[in-house]
Amino acid sequence: MAKEPNTPLYKVLIDDLKRQIDDGRYKxxxxxxxENDLCKSYGTTRPTVRxxxxxxxxxxxxxxxxxxxxxxxxxxxxxxxxSLKGSTAGVGKKSLRTEMLVKSKxxxxxxxxxxxxxxxxxxxxxxxLARLRYVNGLPTLYEETYITDIDLxxxxxxxxxxxxxxxxxxKYHHVEIKEGEQKIWAVMAGNHIADLLSTNxxxxxxxMKRSMQTNKRNLVIYSFLYCNTADYFIQDYF
Amino acid sequence: MAKEPNTPLYKVLIDDLKRQIDDGRYKxxxxxxxENDLCKSYGTTRPTVRxxxxxxxxxxxxxxxxxxxxxxxxxxxxxxxxSLKGSTAGVGKKSLRTEMLVKSKxxxxxxxxxxxxxxxxxxxxxxxLARLRYVNGLPTLYEETYITDIDLxxxxxxxxxxxxxxxxxxKYHHVEIKEGEQKIWAVMAGNHIADLLSTNxxxxxxxMKRSMQTNKRNLVIYSFLYCNTADYFIQDYF
DNA sequence: AAATTAAGCTTGTATATACAAGAAAAAATA
DNA sequence: TATTTTTTCTTGTATATACAAGCTTAATTT
Numbered sequence: 001m002a003k004e005p006n007t008p009l010y011k012v013l014i015d016d017l018k019r020q021i022d023d024g025r026y027k028x029x030x031x032x033x034x035e036n037d038l039c040k041s042y043g044t045t046r047p048t049v050r051x052x053x054x055x056x057x058x059x060x061x062x063x064x065x066x067x068x069x070x071x072x073x074x075x076x077x078x079x080x081x082x083s084l085k086g087s088t089a090g091v092g093k094k095s096l097r098t099e100m101l102v103k104s105k106x107x108x109x110x111x112x113x114x115x116x117x118x119x120x121x122x123x124x125x126x127x128x129l130a131r132l133r134y135v136n137g138l139p140t141l142y143e144e145t146y147i148t149d150i151d152l153x154x155x156x157x158x159x160x161x162x163x164x165x166x167x168x169x170x171k172y173h174h175v176e177i178k179e180g181e182q183k184i185w186a187v188m189a190g191n192h193i194a195d196l197l198s199t200n201x202x203x204x205x206x207x208m209k210r211s212m213q214t215n216k217r218n219l220v221i222y223s224f225l226y227c228n229t230a231d232y233f234i235q236d237y238f
Numbered sequence: 239m240a241k242e243p244n245t246p247l248y249k250v251l252i253d254d255l256k257r258q259i260d261d262g263r264y265k266x267x268x269x270x271x272x273e274n275d276l277c278k279s280y281g282t283t284r285p286t287v288r289x290x291x292x293x294x295x296x297x298x299x300x301x302x303x304x305x306x307x308x309x310x311x312x313x314x315x316x317x318x319x320x321s322l323k324g325s326t327a328g329v330g331k332k333s334l335r336t337e338m339l340v341k342s343k344x345x346x347x348x349x350x351x352x353x354x355x356x357x358x359x360x361x362x363x364x365x366x367l368a369r370l371r372y373v374n375g376l377p378t379l380y381e382e383t384y385i386t387d388i389d390l391x392x393x394x395x396x397x398x399x400x401x402x403x404x405x406x407x408x409k410y411h412h413v414e415i416k417e418g419e420q421k422i423w424a425v426m427a428g429n430h431i432a433d434l435l436s437t438n439x440x441x442x443x444x445x446m447k448r449s450m451q452t453n454k455r456n457l458v459i460y461s462f463l464y465c466n467t468a469d470y471f472i473q474d475y476f
Numbered sequence: 477a478a479a480t481t482a483a484g485c486t487t488g489t490a491t492a493t494a495c496a497a498g499a500a501a502a503a504a505t506a
Numbered sequence: 507t508a509t510t511t512t513t514t515c516t517t518g519t520a521t522a523t524a525c526a527a528g529c530t531t532a533a534t535t536t
Contacts, residue, residue, distance in 0.1 A: 008519060034486060045521055047285065050487085058296065060419075063451075066487050067528030181298075182474050185467040186424040186442035204424035204442035213301075229423040236420050246489060272516060283491055288517085304517050305498030 009044055013052035021061050021072055032062060032070040097137075101196075102130035106149055113146075113222075115211055120218045125149045129165075132196060135232050142196045143225040150219045151175075175219060180212035189226075197228045206234060247282055251290035259299050259310055270300060270308040335375075339434075340368035344387055351384075351460075353449055358456045363387045367403075370434060373470050380434045381463040388457045389413075413457060418450035427464070435466045444472060 020026055033041065038049045053070055056062050062070045108125050109117060126146045133141040145165065147155075152173055169175040185207045194201040206227040213220060227234060258264055271279065276287045291308055294300045300308045346363050347355060364384045371379040383403065385393075390411055407413040423445045432439040444465040451458060465472060 010519080036486085045523090046487095047522090048520060051519085053487095064487065065529085067485085067530080069486060069529095184422070184444065184472040184474070186444045186465075187467075188442055202440070204426055206422065206424045206444070227424075229425075234422040236422070248489080274516085283493090284517095285492090286490060289489085291517095302517070303499085305500080305515080307499095307516060 009042065010048050010051040010055075013038070013042060013049065014055055017052065017056060018059075018061060026072045028072055030072045031068075032072065034069055097134040099132045099134065100129065101132050101142075102128065102144075104129040104155065109146070114209065115222055118218060120150075121148050121220065124218065127152065127155055138231060139197050139228075140232055141225060141227045142193060143223055145224075146222040148219045148221075151216060152219075169214075174215075176215045177212050177221070180210060182208055182210040184208050187226075189228075193226045197226065199228055199230065203228070203230065205229075247280065248286050248289040248293075251276070251280060251287065252293055255290065255294060256297075256299060264310045266310055268310045269306075270310065272307055335372040337370045337372065338367065339370050339380075340366065340382075342367040342393065347384070352447065353460055356456060358388075359386050359458065362456070365390065365393055376469060377435050377466075378470055379463060379465045380431060381461055383462075384460040386457045386459075389454060390457075407452075412453075414453045415450050415459070418448060420446055420448040422446050425464075427466075431464045435464065437466055437468065441466070441468065443467075 017026075017032065026032060032038075032053075035046050035049045035053065039045055042049070053062065053064065056070075057064055060073060063073045064070050104127050106125060107128055109122065125148075127149050128144070128146055130142070130144045132139055133143070135141075147169075149155075152175075155173070166177065186204050187207045189197065189199055189201050189203045189205045191201050193205060194203065197205070199205075206225075206229055208223075208225050208227070210223045210225075211220060212222075255264075255270065264270060270276075270291075273284050273287050273291065277283055280287070291300065291302065294308075295302055298311060301311045302308045342365050344363060345366050347360065365387050366382070366384055368380070368382045370377055371381070373379075385407075387393075390413075393411070404415065424442050425445045427435065427437055427439050427441045427443045429439050431443060432441065435443070437443075444467055446461075446463050446465070448461045448463075449458060450460075
């Protein structure tokens with residue numbers, strides 16, 4: 001597991017606790033160790049521990065209760081794509097298969113790109129990939145992604161299909177999502193999307209446009225997705 | 239403006255800065271006063287100021303840049319209902335009109351209510367209201383809300399239509415949203431919803447089910463909404 | 477035995493401080 | 507003048523500490 005050399009302690013704590021929750025070491029309803037206990041374990045002080053617990057709260061991993069402790073919350077179901085950092089913790093993780101329709105390739109930005117691009121972004125070009133996600137064998141989510149081609153050597157080599165895109169970016173390129181914006185519509189599938197998602201053109205489909213800032217300037221990620229919510233739904237915690 | 243007597247300083251800061259941004263005192267791209275300046279103005283220290291700025295960042299009001307400052311970010315457009323705390327800052331705020339279809343009334347929970355209720359909630363009953371929101375004259379969003387009827391004396395008296403529901407709850411009942419969950423589908427409007435939103439039954443519509451925990455135990459808010467995204471869309475910052 | 481009180485845990489808020497690191501402006505150099 | 511270096515201002519991370527307030531359990535009292 002390649003790690004940035006000087007990872008802040010509070011981020012180490014976030015990753016550690018998150019992994020233990022994901023792995024089932026802590027289950028729903030369990031109490032995490034108290035803040036003071038965590039201080040001792042990690043040799044730090046409460047403000048640092050609290051910074052980590054605060055972020056885990058925002059991510060929906062725990063709920064904190066004054067006078068009681070940090071309670072591990074509902075394991076995420078649904079597709080979970082609305083929530084930050086693309087933790088595809090949805091539907092049990094095993095029942096989710098991702099197929100790469102367009103392997104990541106370098107190219108120039110499309111002329112009709114719906115977001116404003118800085119000069120630096122224009123010059124850098126982008127990496128494009130298209131994926132189709134199956135939930136329990138049903139093609140449910142089609143996603144096109146554009147990533148500014150800055151500081152991403154040998155990116156196309158890595159297999160983004162297996163791991164989450166965001167995990168790949170974090171692990172191998174130290175790129176992390178900082179903030180973003182998403183727009184949502186309900187649309188009719190149309191012929192192309194209906195074909196991809198094995199449904200009919202008149203079916204209602206969730207359409208989203210997302211842009212995400214990262215810790216690297218000008219490295220912005222855009223994704224356009226179509227989701228068939230006939231059998232599943234999109235879920236999100238805040 | 240009724241205020242809880244001992245509002246934490248960092249929340250005062252949040253409200254102050256938020257108001258100044260909403261009022262246009264700080265515009266998009268402007269720099270907020272530096273953390274040290276804010277410390278002096280409010281007679282406090284950086285950790286407290288940073289707690290406030292951190293929450294404003296999460297709310298999408300500012301973007302913080304290492305070495306530069308806190309930049310006031312894009313004013314929210316779209317309907318903004320996906321984001322927490324129902325700040326209906328969407329579409330300019332003036333172009334949004336809310337019509338009360340069912341004035342808030344006390345009742346027992348529906349028998350087919352889709353969420354699990356605790357015994358305390360069952361006993362308490364609920365307050366029900368239904369609203370229709372117009373954006374620039376077009377009926378765009380239909381929302382049904384159920385609130386656990388605990389500690390809300392004279393709630394039905396207040397006019398929830400004008401102010402946001404969440405503002406009313408905060409101002410008069412000291413109820414604040416802590417966390418929540420939302421599920422999203424694309425559905426066909428159907429006759430009933432199509433009638434309310436002045437569209438046809440075959441049109442694709444966003445359907446959401448949301449549950450929100452508050453700072454008061456057992457006081458949970460549920461809302462079910464239908465949104466026509468033909469002319470507008472739902473937006474969300476993270 | 478039952479109700480009340482107190483003690484001891486927890487998280488919430490806050491102060492005071494220190495150094496690191498990014499960004500921009502000012503000063504020094506070529 | 508143009509470039510480089512330095513300085514200064516900014517936010518990021520972290521330690522150490524203090525008291526308030528919510529929750530649970532144990533001790534005390536009735």
